[in-house]
Amino acid sequence: MSDQNGTLRTIVFVDYESWFYGLHNQFNAETDLINWFKNLKTKGTLDDIYIFGDFENNKMIAQDRLKLRTLTSNIIDCSNFESKKDYTDFIILDRIYQTVIRNDLIEQYIIFSGDGHFSNVAAFLKNFKDKVVGVYAVSGTLSQQLKNSASWVETISPIEIQNEEPRDNPQIDNMDDKDESYYQNLILNYIRDNESSPTFVPTFTNTVSNVSAAGNVNREFVSNLLKQLIEENTVSQRLQKTYCGKVLKGLSVNKQTM
Numbered sequence: 001m002s003d004q005n006g007t008l009r010t011i012v013f014v015d016y017e018s019w020f021y022g023l024h025n026q027f028n029a030e031t032d033l034i035n036w037f038k039n040l041k042t043k044g045t046l047d048d049i050y051i052f053g054d055f056e057n058n059k060m061i062a063q064d065r066l067k068l069r070t071l072t073s074n075i076i077d078c079s080n081f082e083s084k085k086d087y088t089d090f091i092i093l094d095r096i097y098q099t100v101i102r103n104d105l106i107e108q109y110i111i112f113s114g115d116g117h118f119s120n121v122a123a124f125l126k127n128f129k130d131k132v133v134g135v136y137a138v139s140g141t142l143s144q145q146l147k148n149s150a151s152w153v154e155t156i157s158p159i160e161i162q163n164e165e166p167r168d169n170p171q172i173d174n175m176d177d178k179d180e181s182y183y184q185n186l187i188l189n190y191i192r193d194n195e196s197s198p199t200f201v202p203t204f205t206n207t208v209s210n211v212s213a214a215g216n217v218n219r220e221f222v223s224n225l226l227k228q229l230i231e232e233n234t235v236s237q238r239l240q241k242t243y244c245g246k247v248l249k250g251l252s253v254n255k256q257t258m
Contacts, residue, residue: 187225
């Protein structure tokens with residue numbers, strides 16, 4: 001898809017809250033602007049990049065403003081002082097539709113968000129305006145409806161996870177004389193340490209990723225242990241709202257095991 005679209009006039013709309021908190025909540029990782037931008041330049045001929053977020057009220061993403069200015073000066077503050085409601089998505093949608101009306105020469109629209117709110121505009125651009133619609137989203141945050149509405153999709157995850165080589169027959173690394181209970185305790189301690197955090201939600205994905213790294217053991221082994229803990233009702237999953245208003249399926253340790 002990159003080779004086919006490399007000459008298309010392209011405009012990019014980035015929901016920075018989705019990017020920042022997607023990585024933070026899924027992987028406890030930070031945004032990598034340099035490598036993303038290198039990838040982005042292979043997708044088309046860039047006319048503009050717009051970056052959106054509540055930079056006034058949200059201190060965690062506000063600290064990235066200087067970093068973002070190395071890419072573009074089109075940083076749109078979506079703060080709303082009259083309501084606690086998150087208006088970032090609505091402001092992005094408004095800017096997309098304005099662009100459609102004002103500049104029909106744009107051939108490709110790229111949206112960085114996994115939010116299903118953008119599925120309607122993606123379908124409209126692709127089906128009725130004959131535009132190419134690309135979507136970037138953090139791994140584990142992409143709405144199926146948005147995925148189905150886009151022309152192409154690329155998911156983002158930390159470099160260390162991207163570089164993991166798949167194994168046909170996964171083997172346990174460096175278990176030494178440790179038994180399964182040792183790794184189960186690593187999982188439970190990770191969830192306990194993070195489940196009360198005001199800014200971080202322990203999810204299935206980030207628990208597997210971080211525990212496997214801490215225990216120097218492969219991800220499939222940790223994933224199977226976590227599934228077992230959930231089936232035994234030692235660990236519960238429930239929908240939780242994050243600091244930026246996104247909803248994730250978070251993990252918690254049941255009280256009888258505390």
